[in-house]
Amino acid sequence: MDAAPWWLLILAPFVLFALGWVAARIDIGHLLSESRALPSSYFKGLNYLVNEQPDRAIDAFIEVVKVDPETIDLHFALGNLFRRRGETERAIRMHQNLLSRLDLPEEQRSHALFELGQDYLKAGLLDRAEESFSQLEETGYSVDARRHLLEIFQIEKEWQKAIEAAVELQQIGAGSNQVRIAQFYCELAQSAINESRLGDAKAALEAALAANRKSVRALILLGDIAVRESRDEDAIGFWKRIEQQSPAHVALVAERMMEAFRRLDQFAEGLMLLRSYLDTTPSIDLLEAVLKATTEANGAEVANQLALDALHRSPSLLALSQYLDTRAELAEPSERANLEVVRNLIHNHTRRIGRYTCGNCGFKARQFHWQCPGCSSWESYPPLRSEELDLQTN
Numbered sequence: 001m002d003a004a005p006w007w008l009l010i011l012a013p014f015v016l017f018a019l020g021w022v023a024a025r026i027d028i029g030h031l032l033s034e035s036r037a038l039p040s041s042y043f044k045g046l047n048y049l050v051n052e053q054p055d056r057a058i059d060a061f062i063e064v065v066k067v068d069p070e071t072i073d074l075h076f077a078l079g080n081l082f083r084r085r086g087e088t089e090r091a092i093r094m095h096q097n098l099l100s101r102l103d104l105p106e107e108q109r110s111h112a113l114f115e116l117g118q119d120y121l122k123a124g125l126l127d128r129a130e131e132s133f134s135q136l137e138e139t140g141y142s143v144d145a146r147r148h149l150l151e152i153f154q155i156e157k158e159w160q161k162a163i164e165a166a167v168e169l170q171q172i173g174a175g176s177n178q179v180r181i182a183q184f185y186c187e188l189a190q191s192a193i194n195e196s197r198l199g200d201a202k203a204a205l206e207a208a209l210a211a212n213r214k215s216v217r218a219l220i221l222l223g224d225i226a227v228r229e230s231r232d233e234d235a236i237g238f239w240k241r242i243e244q245q246s247p248a249h250v251a252l253v254a255e256r257m258m259e260a261f262r263r264l265d266q267f268a269e270g271l272m273l274l275r276s277y278l279d280t281t282p283s284i285d286l287l288e289a290v291l292k293a294t295t296e297a298n299g300a301e302v303a304n305q306l307a308l309d310a311l312h313r314s315p316s317l318l319a320l321s322q323y324l325d326t327r328a329e330l331a332e333p334s335e336r337a338n339l340e341v342v343r344n345l346i347h348n349h350t351r352r353i354g355r356y357t358c359g360n361c362g363f364k365a366r367q368f369h370w371q372c373p374g375c376s377s378w379e380s381y382p383p384l385r386s387e388e389l390d391l392q393t394n
């Protein structure tokens with residue numbers, strides 16, 4: 001492209017300035033013509049806002065809306081602004097004031113109620129938020145209100161209500177909630193198990209599988225119940241099904257599975273099964289369970305060789321740590337002290353890289369979670385340690 005002529009480069013800033021000046025004139029003129037129609041408390045309110053006196057500004061704007069209903073949008077804008085800044089008390093005052101007006105049109109009443117619900121939610125006043133959103137069922141805000149209700153029920157751990165809200169949302173075509181519904185049933189089942197209501201727990205888990213037939217968590221819990229009822233064979237049956245749903249999740253039940261096999265006097269058979277899983281879907285958690293069972297069944301030397309093979313196949317600090325653990329079992333007392341130093345060094349490091357990581361927000365946790373404590377997403381944790389994930393993605 002040719003360069004612009006020199007005179008154009010010199011003139012350009014002046015032309016732009018002139019255009020800006022004209023535009024500003026037009027805007028100011030337009031504003032002035034509009035402002036003549038506005039009551040004086042509007043300007044008082046603006047003045048207070050500019051001078052960082054929000055409470056006085058609110059009083060002034062409440063006056064405005066009494067005189068001039070056209071300024072309702074201003075109320076909503078300010079209420080939103082306060083809520084976004086975390087000044088929920090002020091936002092609540094703005095929206096409550098709107099709702100107290102008897103002449104408020106139906107559509108704007110719903111809008112104010114919806115905003116008020118969000119203010120309460122942000123302020124952590126869950127009961128009041130629930131009450132506000134519940135009143136919006138037959139309005140244009142019903143879908144969004146129900147989404148907020150679903151959020152509230154989850155925070156309150158009201159799983160039955162959460163299920164109902166999620167099903168309703170699905171029925172009105174607001175996306176699939178099957179994965180979450182299954183998780184809510186699993187939450188119900190988990191509480192029932194904790195209270196030894198095993199019949200209720202089983203019913204909830206059947207419902208979980210009906211909602212999401214790939215629910216790994218439901219299979220894990222069904223296995224746990226079977227163990228409590230001394231039905232180890234059934235427990236193993238449920239846990240074996242996990243491999244078809246999601247092979248990586250088998251690692252979560254590997255230890256429990258070996259315990260069940262032990263009680264059935266089928267320890268060797270169990271170990272063979274676990275080793276076949278390790279071949280097809282290697283993971284650190286699975287390796288740990290296999291090494292532990294191998295040490296018990298075949299001795300430390302076999303376990304050490306297995307750990308060395310695993311380390312060669314996929315080198316990682318976590319695998320090295322496992323190897324050192326099995327090596328320590330075999331070491332002479334003189335060598336053991338040296339090994340101990342190395343092990344401690346590695347362990348300090350693996351504590352950090354051996355955590356589970358939320359795929360949604362990156363929140364790291366020592367324990368595996370079905371719902372992320374950071375962002376509340378469901379099933380966002382892959383059943384792999386962070387180092388494994390990093391090695392997979394690099």
Ligand SMILES: [Zn+2]
Nearest residue numbers: 358361372375
């Ligand atoms: Zn998260």
